[in-house]
Amino acid sequence: VRPGGLARARGAGAVSVALGGGVLDHAGLARGGLRIAGATVSADGRLGAGRGVRATPVPGVSWDQEPLAALFARPAAEAVAELLAQDAEPGLLGCAVRVEGAAGDHLLVRELSPDGTVRADAPLLRLRPAHPHPELAHTANLRRLAGRPGLALRVVGRPDPDRAATLRPLAVGPVPGAAYTLRLPPEWRDRADLGYDRLQGGHVTGEAPAPAPDPVGPGPDPLADSPLWRVGRLLEAG
Incomplete structure:
Protein backbone atom coordinates (compact mmCIF):
# COMPACT_ATOMS: atom_id res chain seq x y z
CA VAL A 1 0.00 0.00 0.00
CA ARG A 2 1.46 3.35 -1.06
CA PRO A 3 0.06 6.87 -0.97
CA GLY A 4 -0.75 8.48 -4.28
CA GLY A 5 -3.40 9.84 -6.57
CA LEU A 6 -5.36 8.50 -9.50
CA ALA A 7 -2.29 8.06 -11.72
CA ARG A 8 -0.89 5.50 -9.29
CA ALA A 9 -4.24 3.75 -8.95
CA ARG A 10 -4.65 3.59 -12.74
CA GLY A 11 -1.32 1.83 -13.19
CA ALA A 12 -1.55 -0.40 -10.13
CA GLY A 13 -2.79 -3.40 -12.09
CA ALA A 14 0.50 -3.66 -13.99
CA VAL A 15 2.77 -3.17 -10.96
CA SER A 16 4.70 -6.31 -9.98
CA VAL A 17 4.38 -7.95 -6.59
CA ALA A 18 7.68 -9.67 -5.70
CA LEU A 19 7.70 -11.88 -2.63
CA GLY A 20 9.92 -14.83 -1.84
CA GLY A 21 10.90 -15.50 -5.43
CA GLY A 22 7.33 -15.33 -6.74
CA VAL A 23 6.53 -12.43 -9.06
CA LEU A 24 3.05 -11.45 -10.25
CA ASP A 25 1.48 -8.15 -11.21
CA HIS A 26 -1.60 -7.07 -9.29
CA ALA A 27 -3.90 -8.06 -12.14
CA GLY A 28 -2.47 -11.59 -12.12
CA LEU A 29 -2.61 -11.74 -8.35
CA ALA A 30 -6.31 -10.81 -8.44
CA ARG A 31 -7.03 -13.79 -10.72
CA GLY A 32 -4.49 -16.20 -9.29
CA GLY A 33 -2.58 -16.33 -6.06
CA LEU A 34 0.65 -17.00 -4.21
CA ARG A 35 1.28 -19.88 -1.83
CA ILE A 36 3.48 -18.27 0.83
CA ALA A 37 5.60 -19.97 3.49
CA GLY A 38 7.80 -18.43 6.16
CA ALA A 39 6.44 -14.89 5.95
CA THR A 40 5.89 -12.65 8.93
CA VAL A 41 2.76 -10.54 9.28
CA SER A 42 2.76 -7.05 10.79
CA ALA A 43 0.00 -5.65 12.98
CA ASP A 44 -1.53 -3.84 9.98
CA GLY A 45 -1.56 -7.00 7.85
CA ARG A 46 1.57 -6.47 5.75
CA LEU A 47 3.68 -9.47 4.79
CA GLY A 48 7.40 -9.45 5.45
CA ALA A 49 9.70 -10.40 2.57
CA GLY A 50 12.74 -11.73 4.42
CA ARG A 51 15.23 -14.34 3.23
CA GLY A 52 13.23 -17.24 4.59
CA VAL A 53 10.08 -16.40 2.65
CA ARG A 54 9.04 -18.74 -0.16
CA ALA A 55 6.22 -17.88 -2.55
CA THR A 56 4.91 -19.94 -5.45
CA PRO A 57 2.30 -18.69 -7.96
CA VAL A 58 -0.82 -20.88 -7.98
CA PRO A 59 -3.91 -20.92 -10.23
CA GLY A 60 -6.89 -18.90 -9.09
CA VAL A 61 -10.13 -20.38 -7.81
CA SER A 62 -13.13 -20.16 -10.13
CA TRP A 63 -16.39 -18.62 -8.99
CA ASP A 64 -17.89 -22.12 -8.96
CA GLN A 65 -15.45 -23.27 -6.26
CA GLU A 66 -15.31 -22.48 -2.57
CA PRO A 67 -14.84 -20.07 -0.99
Missing part, protein backbone atom coordinates in the same frame (compact mmCIF):
# COMPACT_ATOMS: atom_id res chain seq x y z
CA LEU A 68 -16.07 -17.90 -3.88
CA ALA A 69 -19.09 -20.09 -4.67
CA ALA A 70 -20.56 -19.08 -1.30
CA LEU A 71 -20.95 -15.51 -2.61
CA PHE A 72 -23.62 -16.77 -5.05
CA ALA A 73 -25.37 -19.19 -2.69
CA ARG A 74 -28.30 -16.95 -1.68
CA PRO A 75 -30.65 -14.47 -3.37
CA ALA A 76 -29.19 -10.97 -3.53
CA ALA A 77 -31.87 -9.35 -1.35
CA GLU A 78 -31.26 -11.86 1.45
CA ALA A 79 -27.48 -11.49 1.26
CA VAL A 80 -27.65 -7.68 1.14
CA ALA A 81 -29.98 -7.46 4.14
CA GLU A 82 -27.54 -9.52 6.21
CA LEU A 83 -24.52 -7.51 5.07
CA LEU A 84 -26.19 -4.19 5.86
CA ALA A 85 -27.12 -5.45 9.33
CA GLN A 86 -23.43 -5.76 10.20
CA ASP A 87 -21.57 -2.89 11.82
CA ALA A 88 -18.55 -3.20 9.53
CA GLU A 89 -18.21 -2.09 5.92
CA PRO A 90 -20.47 -4.32 3.77
CA GLY A 91 -18.63 -7.32 2.37
CA LEU A 92 -18.73 -8.90 -1.06
CA LEU A 93 -21.71 -10.67 -2.58
CA GLY A 94 -22.35 -12.35 -5.90
CA CYS A 95 -25.42 -12.77 -8.06
CA ALA A 96 -26.42 -13.80 -11.56
CA VAL A 97 -28.43 -11.15 -13.39
CA ARG A 98 -29.98 -10.22 -16.72
CA VAL A 99 -29.27 -6.80 -18.22
CA GLU A 100 -32.38 -4.64 -18.62
CA GLY A 101 -30.99 -1.26 -19.67
CA ALA A 102 -29.55 1.95 -18.24
CA ALA A 103 -30.58 4.85 -16.04
CA GLY A 104 -27.90 7.52 -16.34
CA ASP A 105 -24.60 5.87 -15.48
CA HIS A 106 -26.37 3.02 -13.65
CA LEU A 107 -26.83 -0.43 -15.18
CA LEU A 108 -30.31 -1.85 -14.53
CA VAL A 109 -30.56 -5.61 -14.04
CA ARG A 110 -32.88 -8.27 -12.65
CA GLU A 111 -31.64 -11.27 -10.71
CA LEU A 112 -31.76 -14.66 -12.41
CA SER A 113 -33.34 -17.67 -10.73
CA PRO A 114 -31.24 -20.85 -10.36
CA ASP A 115 -32.85 -22.19 -13.57
CA GLY A 116 -31.56 -19.17 -15.52
CA THR A 117 -34.92 -17.43 -15.92
CA VAL A 118 -36.20 -14.18 -14.43
CA ARG A 119 -39.29 -14.31 -12.23
CA ALA A 120 -42.17 -12.06 -13.25
CA ASP A 121 -41.88 -10.24 -9.90
CA ALA A 122 -38.06 -10.08 -9.90
CA PRO A 123 -36.99 -6.71 -8.45
CA LEU A 124 -34.96 -4.23 -10.44
CA LEU A 125 -31.40 -3.78 -9.17
CA ARG A 126 -29.03 -0.94 -9.96
CA LEU A 127 -25.33 -1.46 -10.59
CA ARG A 128 -23.51 1.79 -9.89
CA PRO A 129 -19.87 2.45 -10.89
CA ALA A 130 -17.56 1.52 -8.02
CA HIS A 131 -15.47 4.57 -8.93
CA PRO A 132 -16.73 7.30 -11.28
CA HIS A 133 -13.41 8.69 -12.54
CA PRO A 134 -13.19 8.41 -16.36
CA GLU A 135 -9.57 7.24 -16.22
CA LEU A 136 -10.83 4.01 -14.67
CA ALA A 137 -13.04 1.67 -16.69
CA HIS A 138 -16.00 1.24 -14.32
CA THR A 139 -18.42 3.67 -15.97
CA ALA A 140 -17.44 2.80 -19.55
CA ASN A 141 -17.88 -0.92 -18.90
CA LEU A 142 -21.33 -0.49 -17.36
CA ARG A 143 -22.41 1.66 -20.31
CA ARG A 144 -21.24 -1.01 -22.74
CA LEU A 145 -23.12 -3.71 -20.84
CA ALA A 146 -26.25 -1.54 -20.73
CA GLY A 147 -26.32 -1.66 -24.53
CA ARG A 148 -26.82 -5.45 -24.38
CA PRO A 149 -30.35 -6.01 -23.01
CA GLY A 150 -30.94 -9.65 -22.16
CA LEU A 151 -27.26 -10.39 -21.51
CA ALA A 152 -26.73 -12.81 -18.62
CA LEU A 153 -23.93 -11.90 -16.21
CA ARG A 154 -22.48 -12.98 -12.93
CA VAL A 155 -21.54 -10.02 -10.76
CA VAL A 156 -19.35 -9.66 -7.68
CA GLY A 157 -19.61 -6.38 -5.80
CA ARG A 158 -20.57 -4.59 -2.62
CA PRO A 159 -24.00 -3.28 -1.63
CA ASP A 160 -24.31 0.49 -1.42
CA PRO A 161 -25.44 1.18 2.17
CA ASP A 162 -26.85 4.58 1.20
CA ARG A 163 -28.96 3.48 -1.77
CA ALA A 164 -31.57 0.74 -1.70
CA ALA A 165 -31.28 -2.08 -4.24
CA THR A 166 -27.93 -0.75 -5.45
CA LEU A 167 -24.66 -2.63 -5.85
CA ARG A 168 -21.19 -1.35 -6.72
CA PRO A 169 -19.84 -4.11 -9.00
CA LEU A 170 -16.14 -4.91 -9.02
CA ALA A 171 -16.07 -7.79 -11.50
CA VAL A 172 -18.35 -9.60 -13.94
CA GLY A 173 -18.21 -13.00 -15.59
CA PRO A 174 -20.25 -15.34 -17.80
CA VAL A 175 -23.23 -17.32 -16.55
CA PRO A 176 -22.52 -21.03 -17.16
CA GLY A 177 -24.95 -22.52 -19.65
CA ALA A 178 -26.49 -19.18 -20.69
CA ALA A 179 -27.06 -18.73 -24.42
CA TYR A 180 -26.33 -14.99 -24.36
CA THR A 181 -23.51 -14.12 -22.00
CA LEU A 182 -19.87 -13.05 -21.83
CA ARG A 183 -16.99 -14.83 -23.55
CA LEU A 184 -13.79 -13.52 -22.02
CA PRO A 185 -10.15 -14.08 -23.02
CA PRO A 186 -8.63 -17.22 -21.45
CA GLU A 187 -6.08 -15.16 -19.53
CA TRP A 188 -8.93 -13.34 -17.77
CA ARG A 189 -10.06 -16.65 -16.24
CA ASP A 190 -13.78 -16.00 -16.72
CA ARG A 191 -13.84 -12.69 -14.87
CA ALA A 192 -13.43 -9.09 -15.97
CA ASP A 193 -12.12 -6.50 -13.54
CA LEU A 194 -14.46 -3.59 -14.20
CA GLY A 195 -11.89 -1.03 -13.07
CA TYR A 196 -8.98 -2.14 -15.28
CA ASP A 197 -10.22 -4.48 -18.01
CA ARG A 198 -12.21 -2.91 -20.85
CA LEU A 199 -15.06 -4.96 -22.27
CA GLN A 200 -15.46 -5.05 -26.06
CA GLY A 201 -18.10 -6.32 -28.46
CA GLY A 202 -16.08 -9.49 -29.04
CA HIS A 203 -16.44 -10.40 -25.38
CA VAL A 204 -20.11 -11.34 -25.91
CA THR A 205 -21.34 -14.65 -27.28
CA GLY A 206 -24.78 -15.73 -28.47
CA GLU A 207 -27.76 -13.87 -29.88
CA ALA A 208 -29.73 -11.27 -27.96
CA PRO A 209 -33.25 -12.44 -27.04
CA ALA A 210 -36.33 -10.66 -28.34
CA PRO A 211 -37.06 -7.42 -26.47
CA ALA A 212 -39.36 -7.72 -23.48
CA PRO A 213 -42.88 -6.41 -24.17
CA ASP A 214 -42.91 -4.20 -21.07
CA PRO A 215 -40.50 -1.29 -20.58
CA VAL A 216 -38.13 -1.26 -17.65
CA GLY A 217 -39.95 0.10 -14.62
CA PRO A 218 -39.04 0.68 -11.03
CA GLY A 219 -40.47 -2.63 -9.80
CA PRO A 220 -40.43 -3.77 -6.18
CA ASP A 221 -37.38 -2.82 -4.17
CA PRO A 222 -36.00 -5.76 -2.15
CA LEU A 223 -34.06 -3.50 0.20
CA ALA A 224 -36.35 -0.52 0.65
CA ASP A 225 -39.18 -2.98 1.31
CA SER A 226 -37.12 -4.72 3.99
CA PRO A 227 -38.16 -3.68 7.53
CA LEU A 228 -34.56 -4.06 8.68
CA TRP A 229 -33.29 -1.70 5.98
CA ARG A 230 -36.04 0.88 6.66
CA VAL A 231 -35.40 0.89 10.41
CA GLY A 232 -31.66 1.26 9.85
CA ARG A 233 -32.11 4.24 7.55
CA LEU A 234 -34.56 5.89 9.96
CA LEU A 235 -32.13 5.51 12.85
CA GLU A 236 -29.28 6.96 10.79
CA ALA A 237 -31.46 9.91 9.76
CA GLY A 238 -32.29 10.63 13.40
Whole structure:
Protein backbone atom coordinates (compact mmCIF):
# COMPACT_ATOMS: atom_id res chain seq x y z
CA VAL A 1 0.00 0.00 0.00
CA ARG A 2 1.46 3.35 -1.06
CA PRO A 3 0.06 6.87 -0.97
CA GLY A 4 -0.75 8.48 -4.28
CA GLY A 5 -3.40 9.84 -6.57
CA LEU A 6 -5.36 8.50 -9.50
CA ALA A 7 -2.29 8.06 -11.72
CA ARG A 8 -0.89 5.50 -9.29
CA ALA A 9 -4.24 3.75 -8.95
CA ARG A 10 -4.65 3.59 -12.74
CA GLY A 11 -1.32 1.83 -13.19
CA ALA A 12 -1.55 -0.40 -10.13
CA GLY A 13 -2.79 -3.40 -12.09
CA ALA A 14 0.50 -3.66 -13.99
CA VAL A 15 2.77 -3.17 -10.96
CA SER A 16 4.70 -6.31 -9.98
CA VAL A 17 4.38 -7.95 -6.59
CA ALA A 18 7.68 -9.67 -5.70
CA LEU A 19 7.70 -11.88 -2.63
CA GLY A 20 9.92 -14.83 -1.84
CA GLY A 21 10.90 -15.50 -5.43
CA GLY A 22 7.33 -15.33 -6.74
CA VAL A 23 6.53 -12.43 -9.06
CA LEU A 24 3.05 -11.45 -10.25
CA ASP A 25 1.48 -8.15 -11.21
CA HIS A 26 -1.60 -7.07 -9.29
CA ALA A 27 -3.90 -8.06 -12.14
CA GLY A 28 -2.47 -11.59 -12.12
CA LEU A 29 -2.61 -11.74 -8.35
CA ALA A 30 -6.31 -10.81 -8.44
CA ARG A 31 -7.03 -13.79 -10.72
CA GLY A 32 -4.49 -16.20 -9.29
CA GLY A 33 -2.58 -16.33 -6.06
CA LEU A 34 0.65 -17.00 -4.21
CA ARG A 35 1.28 -19.88 -1.83
CA ILE A 36 3.48 -18.27 0.83
CA ALA A 37 5.60 -19.97 3.49
CA GLY A 38 7.80 -18.43 6.16
CA ALA A 39 6.44 -14.89 5.95
CA THR A 40 5.89 -12.65 8.93
CA VAL A 41 2.76 -10.54 9.28
CA SER A 42 2.76 -7.05 10.79
CA ALA A 43 0.00 -5.65 12.98
CA ASP A 44 -1.53 -3.84 9.98
CA GLY A 45 -1.56 -7.00 7.85
CA ARG A 46 1.57 -6.47 5.75
CA LEU A 47 3.68 -9.47 4.79
CA GLY A 48 7.40 -9.45 5.45
CA ALA A 49 9.70 -10.40 2.57
CA GLY A 50 12.74 -11.73 4.42
CA ARG A 51 15.23 -14.34 3.23
CA GLY A 52 13.23 -17.24 4.59
CA VAL A 53 10.08 -16.40 2.65
CA ARG A 54 9.04 -18.74 -0.16
CA ALA A 55 6.22 -17.88 -2.55
CA THR A 56 4.91 -19.94 -5.45
CA PRO A 57 2.30 -18.69 -7.96
CA VAL A 58 -0.82 -20.88 -7.98
CA PRO A 59 -3.91 -20.92 -10.23
CA GLY A 60 -6.89 -18.90 -9.09
CA VAL A 61 -10.13 -20.38 -7.81
CA SER A 62 -13.13 -20.16 -10.13
CA TRP A 63 -16.39 -18.62 -8.99
CA ASP A 64 -17.89 -22.12 -8.96
CA GLN A 65 -15.45 -23.27 -6.26
CA GLU A 66 -15.31 -22.48 -2.57
CA PRO A 67 -14.84 -20.07 -0.99
CA LEU A 68 -16.07 -17.90 -3.88
CA ALA A 69 -19.09 -20.09 -4.67
CA ALA A 70 -20.56 -19.08 -1.30
CA LEU A 71 -20.95 -15.51 -2.61
CA PHE A 72 -23.62 -16.77 -5.05
CA ALA A 73 -25.37 -19.19 -2.69
CA ARG A 74 -28.30 -16.95 -1.68
CA PRO A 75 -30.65 -14.47 -3.37
CA ALA A 76 -29.19 -10.97 -3.53
CA ALA A 77 -31.87 -9.35 -1.35
CA GLU A 78 -31.26 -11.86 1.45
CA ALA A 79 -27.48 -11.49 1.26
CA VAL A 80 -27.65 -7.68 1.14
CA ALA A 81 -29.98 -7.46 4.14
CA GLU A 82 -27.54 -9.52 6.21
CA LEU A 83 -24.52 -7.51 5.07
CA LEU A 84 -26.19 -4.19 5.86
CA ALA A 85 -27.12 -5.45 9.33
CA GLN A 86 -23.43 -5.76 10.20
CA ASP A 87 -21.57 -2.89 11.82
CA ALA A 88 -18.55 -3.20 9.53
CA GLU A 89 -18.21 -2.09 5.92
CA PRO A 90 -20.47 -4.32 3.77
CA GLY A 91 -18.63 -7.32 2.37
CA LEU A 92 -18.73 -8.90 -1.06
CA LEU A 93 -21.71 -10.67 -2.58
CA GLY A 94 -22.35 -12.35 -5.90
CA CYS A 95 -25.42 -12.77 -8.06
CA ALA A 96 -26.42 -13.80 -11.56
CA VAL A 97 -28.43 -11.15 -13.39
CA ARG A 98 -29.98 -10.22 -16.72
CA VAL A 99 -29.27 -6.80 -18.22
CA GLU A 100 -32.38 -4.64 -18.62
CA GLY A 101 -30.99 -1.26 -19.67
CA ALA A 102 -29.55 1.95 -18.24
CA ALA A 103 -30.58 4.85 -16.04
CA GLY A 104 -27.90 7.52 -16.34
CA ASP A 105 -24.60 5.87 -15.48
CA HIS A 106 -26.37 3.02 -13.65
CA LEU A 107 -26.83 -0.43 -15.18
CA LEU A 108 -30.31 -1.85 -14.53
CA VAL A 109 -30.56 -5.61 -14.04
CA ARG A 110 -32.88 -8.27 -12.65
CA GLU A 111 -31.64 -11.27 -10.71
CA LEU A 112 -31.76 -14.66 -12.41
CA SER A 113 -33.34 -17.67 -10.73
CA PRO A 114 -31.24 -20.85 -10.36
CA ASP A 115 -32.85 -22.19 -13.57
CA GLY A 116 -31.56 -19.17 -15.52
CA THR A 117 -34.92 -17.43 -15.92
CA VAL A 118 -36.20 -14.18 -14.43
CA ARG A 119 -39.29 -14.31 -12.23
CA ALA A 120 -42.17 -12.06 -13.25
CA ASP A 121 -41.88 -10.24 -9.90
CA ALA A 122 -38.06 -10.08 -9.90
CA PRO A 123 -36.99 -6.71 -8.45
CA LEU A 124 -34.96 -4.23 -10.44
CA LEU A 125 -31.40 -3.78 -9.17
CA ARG A 126 -29.03 -0.94 -9.96
CA LEU A 127 -25.33 -1.46 -10.59
CA ARG A 128 -23.51 1.79 -9.89
CA PRO A 129 -19.87 2.45 -10.89
CA ALA A 130 -17.56 1.52 -8.02
CA HIS A 131 -15.47 4.57 -8.93
CA PRO A 132 -16.73 7.30 -11.28
CA HIS A 133 -13.41 8.69 -12.54
CA PRO A 134 -13.19 8.41 -16.36
CA GLU A 135 -9.57 7.24 -16.22
CA LEU A 136 -10.83 4.01 -14.67
CA ALA A 137 -13.04 1.67 -16.69
CA HIS A 138 -16.00 1.24 -14.32
CA THR A 139 -18.42 3.67 -15.97
CA ALA A 140 -17.44 2.80 -19.55
CA ASN A 141 -17.88 -0.92 -18.90
CA LEU A 142 -21.33 -0.49 -17.36
CA ARG A 143 -22.41 1.66 -20.31
CA ARG A 144 -21.24 -1.01 -22.74
CA LEU A 145 -23.12 -3.71 -20.84
CA ALA A 146 -26.25 -1.54 -20.73
CA GLY A 147 -26.32 -1.66 -24.53
CA ARG A 148 -26.82 -5.45 -24.38
CA PRO A 149 -30.35 -6.01 -23.01
CA GLY A 150 -30.94 -9.65 -22.16
CA LEU A 151 -27.26 -10.39 -21.51
CA ALA A 152 -26.73 -12.81 -18.62
CA LEU A 153 -23.93 -11.90 -16.21
CA ARG A 154 -22.48 -12.98 -12.93
CA VAL A 155 -21.54 -10.02 -10.76
CA VAL A 156 -19.35 -9.66 -7.68
CA GLY A 157 -19.61 -6.38 -5.80
CA ARG A 158 -20.57 -4.59 -2.62
CA PRO A 159 -24.00 -3.28 -1.63
CA ASP A 160 -24.31 0.49 -1.42
CA PRO A 161 -25.44 1.18 2.17
CA ASP A 162 -26.85 4.58 1.20
CA ARG A 163 -28.96 3.48 -1.77
CA ALA A 164 -31.57 0.74 -1.70
CA ALA A 165 -31.28 -2.08 -4.24
CA THR A 166 -27.93 -0.75 -5.45
CA LEU A 167 -24.66 -2.63 -5.85
CA ARG A 168 -21.19 -1.35 -6.72
CA PRO A 169 -19.84 -4.11 -9.00
CA LEU A 170 -16.14 -4.91 -9.02
CA ALA A 171 -16.07 -7.79 -11.50
CA VAL A 172 -18.35 -9.60 -13.94
CA GLY A 173 -18.21 -13.00 -15.59
CA PRO A 174 -20.25 -15.34 -17.80
CA VAL A 175 -23.23 -17.32 -16.55
CA PRO A 176 -22.52 -21.03 -17.16
CA GLY A 177 -24.95 -22.52 -19.65
CA ALA A 178 -26.49 -19.18 -20.69
CA ALA A 179 -27.06 -18.73 -24.42
CA TYR A 180 -26.33 -14.99 -24.36
CA THR A 181 -23.51 -14.12 -22.00
CA LEU A 182 -19.87 -13.05 -21.83
CA ARG A 183 -16.99 -14.83 -23.55
CA LEU A 184 -13.79 -13.52 -22.02
CA PRO A 185 -10.15 -14.08 -23.02
CA PRO A 186 -8.63 -17.22 -21.45
CA GLU A 187 -6.08 -15.16 -19.53
CA TRP A 188 -8.93 -13.34 -17.77
CA ARG A 189 -10.06 -16.65 -16.24
CA ASP A 190 -13.78 -16.00 -16.72
CA ARG A 191 -13.84 -12.69 -14.87
CA ALA A 192 -13.43 -9.09 -15.97
CA ASP A 193 -12.12 -6.50 -13.54
CA LEU A 194 -14.46 -3.59 -14.20
CA GLY A 195 -11.89 -1.03 -13.07
CA TYR A 196 -8.98 -2.14 -15.28
CA ASP A 197 -10.22 -4.48 -18.01
CA ARG A 198 -12.21 -2.91 -20.85
CA LEU A 199 -15.06 -4.96 -22.27
CA GLN A 200 -15.46 -5.05 -26.06
CA GLY A 201 -18.10 -6.32 -28.46
CA GLY A 202 -16.08 -9.49 -29.04
CA HIS A 203 -16.44 -10.40 -25.38
CA VAL A 204 -20.11 -11.34 -25.91
CA THR A 205 -21.34 -14.65 -27.28
CA GLY A 206 -24.78 -15.73 -28.47
CA GLU A 207 -27.76 -13.87 -29.88
CA ALA A 208 -29.73 -11.27 -27.96
CA PRO A 209 -33.25 -12.44 -27.04
CA ALA A 210 -36.33 -10.66 -28.34
CA PRO A 211 -37.06 -7.42 -26.47
CA ALA A 212 -39.36 -7.72 -23.48
CA PRO A 213 -42.88 -6.41 -24.17
CA ASP A 214 -42.91 -4.20 -21.07
CA PRO A 215 -40.50 -1.29 -20.58
CA VAL A 216 -38.13 -1.26 -17.65
CA GLY A 217 -39.95 0.10 -14.62
CA PRO A 218 -39.04 0.68 -11.03
CA GLY A 219 -40.47 -2.63 -9.80
CA PRO A 220 -40.43 -3.77 -6.18
CA ASP A 221 -37.38 -2.82 -4.17
CA PRO A 222 -36.00 -5.76 -2.15
CA LEU A 223 -34.06 -3.50 0.20
CA ALA A 224 -36.35 -0.52 0.65
CA ASP A 225 -39.18 -2.98 1.31
CA SER A 226 -37.12 -4.72 3.99
CA PRO A 227 -38.16 -3.68 7.53
CA LEU A 228 -34.56 -4.06 8.68
CA TRP A 229 -33.29 -1.70 5.98
CA ARG A 230 -36.04 0.88 6.66
CA VAL A 231 -35.40 0.89 10.41
CA GLY A 232 -31.66 1.26 9.85
CA ARG A 233 -32.11 4.24 7.55
CA LEU A 234 -34.56 5.89 9.96
CA LEU A 235 -32.13 5.51 12.85
CA GLU A 236 -29.28 6.96 10.79
CA ALA A 237 -31.46 9.91 9.76
CA GLY A 238 -32.29 10.63 13.40
